[in-house]
Amino acid sequence: MEEKKNRKTIRLDRYLAEMQVGSRSQVKNLIRQRQVTVNGQTVLRPETQVLAGSDCITVRGQQICYVQTEYYMMNKPAGVVSATKDTREKTVLDLLKDAKRNDLFPVGRLDKDTVGLLLITNDGELAHRLLSPGRHVDKVYEAAIKGRVTGQDVDAFAAGVDIGDDKPCLPANLTILESGEISRVRIKIREGRYHQIKRMFQAVEKEVLFLKRLSMGNLKLDETLKEGEARPLTPEETERLKAL
Numbered sequence: 515m516e517e518k519k520n521r522k523t524i525r526l527d528r529y530l531a532e533m534q535v536g537s538r539s540q541v542k543n544l545i546r547q548r549q550v551t552v553n554g555q556t557v558l559r560p561e562t563q564v565l566a567g568s569d570c571i572t573v574r575g576q577q578i579c580y581v582q583t584e585y586y587m588m589n590k591p592a593g594v595v596s597a598t599k600d601t602r603e604k605t606v607l608d609l610l611k612d613a614k615r616n617d618l619f620p621v622g623r624l625d626k627d628t629v630g631l632l633l634i635t636n637d638g639e640l641a642h643r644l645l646s647p648g649r650h651v652d653k654v655y656e657a658a659i660k661g662r663v664t665g666q667d668v669d670a671f672a673a674g675v676d677i678g679d680d681k682p683c684l685p686a687n688l689t690i691l692e693s694g695e696i697s698r699v700r701i702k703i704r705e706g707r708y709h710q711i712k713r714m715f716q717a718v719e720k721e722v723l724f725l726k727r728l729s730m731g732n733l734k735l736d737e738t739l740k741e742g743e744a745r746p747l748t749p750e751e752t753e754r755l756k757a758l
């Protein structure tokens with residue numbers, strides 16, 4: 515099935531640009547300079563249609579295989595932004611060195627100072643399903659909180675905290691791991707509002723000092739990944755996510 519989906523017809527220059535051989539104009543130049551072959555024949559027209567996943571494309575003698583979709587899990591470090599491009603700040607994509615495609619994006623955002631699980635893909639359909647507000651995909655975080663987190667906070671989160679939006683938050687599960695001057699908690703939310711967890715704690719007069727995402731739906735952070743590292747999802751992880 516995957517094999518069949520990979521066989522699509524695509525312009526040669528787009529194929530090469532998607533596989534990050536160069537920008538669209540750079541690959542056009544390569545083609546015109548007779549550096550590109552399709553099934554052993556030198557091709558001079560960038561608009562030549564090729565069968566991705568089936569035709570054999572080479573650039574300067576090196577085979578360029580086509581990859582239709584990529585899925586990576588990153589353990590996002592603090593200090594990088596969840597964006598594809600940023601002229602001033604380092605982005606999560608700057609950390610993803612082994613990606614084949616040029617159209618990857620992070621699925622949802624973590625704040626610059628938040629660490630942990632971030633899915634990066636070019637599968638727009640999956641991203642839409644995971645982020646769509648009506649789907650309520652669970653996200654689990656661990657946090658360090660300034661102040662003593664109490665049973666009252668647990669009840670407030672379970673009832674749905676008002677963070678100043680049109681509607682209060684959906685009920686969230688707050689588990690106290692340690693309560694003290696600095697508390698440690700685990701929290702499960704079903705939405706993805708802007709700065710949601712920080713604003714939920716603000717609403718009960720507390721401050722988030724550290725925030726780490728542990729899971730999104732059935733995808734769990736691989737704790738062997740150091741902050742800043744990423745790895746492709748396994749076929750099982752990808753299938754389970756798609757089946758959510």
Ligand code: URA
Nearest residue numbers: 625628709710711712
């Ligand atoms: N909630 C926040 O406040 N920040 C994040 O990065 C994620 C959830």
